[in-house]
Amino acid sequence: MRQGLPVERKGPATRSGFEDLRVVSAAARVPKSRILLLTLAVIALHEAGNLSLAWGLKHVASVALSPIPYLLAMLNPFVAAGMVFLSLWLLTRMALMSWADLSFALPLMAVGYVLAAVLGKFVLHESVNTAQWWGVALIFAGSALVGATPHQTHKPRGRS
Amino acid sequence: MKWVLLTVIVICTVLSDVLQSHEMKRSGAQRVNARGLARLLRTVATRRFLILSIVLMAISFFTFMALLQREPLSFAVPASAATFIFETMLAKWVLHEAVGKRRAAGALLVLCGVVLLSR
Numbered sequence: 001m002r003q004g005l006p007v008e009r010k011g012p013a014t015r016s017g018f019e020d021l022r023v024v025s026a027a028a029r030v031p032k033s034r035i036l037l038l039t040l041a042v043i044a045l046h047e048a049g050n051l052s053l054a055w056g057l058k059h060v061a062s063v064a065l066s067p068i069p070y071l072l073a074m075l076n077p078f079v080a081a082g083m084v085f086l087s088l089w090l091l092t093r094m095a096l097m098s099w100a101d102l103s104f105a106l107p108l109m110a111v112g113y114v115l116a117a118v119l120g121k122f123v124l125h126e127s128v129n130t131a132q133w134w135g136v137a138l139i140f141a142g143s144a145l146v147g148a149t150p151h152q153t154h155k156p157r158g159r160s
Numbered sequence: 161m162k163w164v165l166l167t168v169i170v171i172c173t174v175l176s177d178v179l180q181s182h183e184m185k186r187s188g189a190q191r192v193n194a195r196g197l198a199r200l201l202r203t204v205a206t207r208r209f210l211i212l213s214i215v216l217m218a219i220s221f222f223t224f225m226a227l228l229q230r231e232p233l234s235f236a237v238p239a240s241a242a243t244f245i246f247e248t249m250l251a252k253w254v255l256h257e258a259v260g261k262r263r264a265a266g267a268l269l270v271l272c273g274v275v276l277l278s279r
Contacts, residue, residue: 030189038192090214091197094204097184102177103251103259103267106244110270113237113277135276142269145262153258 030099035151038096039105043112045089047119053082100151107146114139165227166239169220173243176216178250179209185255237278244271 056078073079096105114136120126128136184190187207190200204210227236248267252259 041192088197090217091200092192094180094184094200094210095190095192095196097181098187098190101251101257102181102255103248103257103263106177106247106251107263107266107270110244110274113274117277129279131276131279135273135278138269138273138276140273142266142271142273144266145269146266149260149262149266150258 030151032147032151035096035100036108036147038092038099039108039111042089042092042096043109043115045085045092046109046112047115049082049085049089051082052078052085056080056082101153104146104149104151104153108143110139111143162227162231162235165223165230166236168223169227169240170243170246172216172220172223173240174246174250176213176220177243177247178254179213179216181251181255183207183210183213234278238275241271241274241278244274 056076057073074083093109117128117132117136121128187203190196190203204214224236224240227240244267248259248264251257
C-alpha cells in the first residue's frame, strides 16, 4: 500500500487543484524527525499555556459552567499569556494534524501527561508513587509503539 | 451529574479532533513559521468545520473545568482519557487511517498509562 496518497479532488483538474495535490503530496515527505519536533512544540505550548492560565485563574472567585468569569479573567496578564500560548498550541496542533494521522499524533501528544508528572515531581516537589511511575512507563511505551508506525496512512475513499 | 459532564466532554473532544483532522488533511501540509500560521488562521476563518471543531473544543474545556469543580483530578483525567479509544476507532472508520495492531496496542497502553498516572 502506498502511503501519503494525495487527496482526491472532485471536479476538473484546475490549476489550483494541481497546487493542492502538490501540497498534500508534500505532507508525506515531511520527515518523522520534524513531526516529532513539532509534537514536542505542541506539548510544550500546551503545558506553558495551562500553567500560565492556572496561575492567573487561581484568584478567580467563581468557576461555573458559564464562560463569563473566564472572559473577565482575561485582563490578568498570566491569563492573557496563557491564552496566547494556547492559541499558538491550537495552530501548531492543526499543522501537526495536516502532517500526520490523528491515530498517530494523539498517543504521541499524551507524552504531555508525563511532562506534567515530571514537572510536578522535580519542580513542584510533588510525590509520585510507584503506580504513577508505571503510568509514565506505559505512556512512553504506547507512544514509542505508535511512533514507530508510518505517520501518514490515510487514503481517500475508492483507492486501494 | 458527573456522568453527564463526562459524556459531554468525551463527545465534544472526539468530534472536535475528528473534524479537525479531516479538515487539516484536506488542507494539505501546513508550514509552522509565522507566515504559515497566519495563513492557517485565515484557513480556519473560512472553514466551517474547523470553526465548529474549535467551538466543540471550547465546550469540552469549560465542561472539564465544571467537572473539576465537582470531582477530583484523579477521576476527571482518566475518565476523559476514554477519548483515546473512541478517537482511534473513528480514525479507522471515519478518517480511513490504517490503524493496525501496533497503533491500537499503543493507544491502549497510553490509556492505561494515563489511568495509572492520575491515581
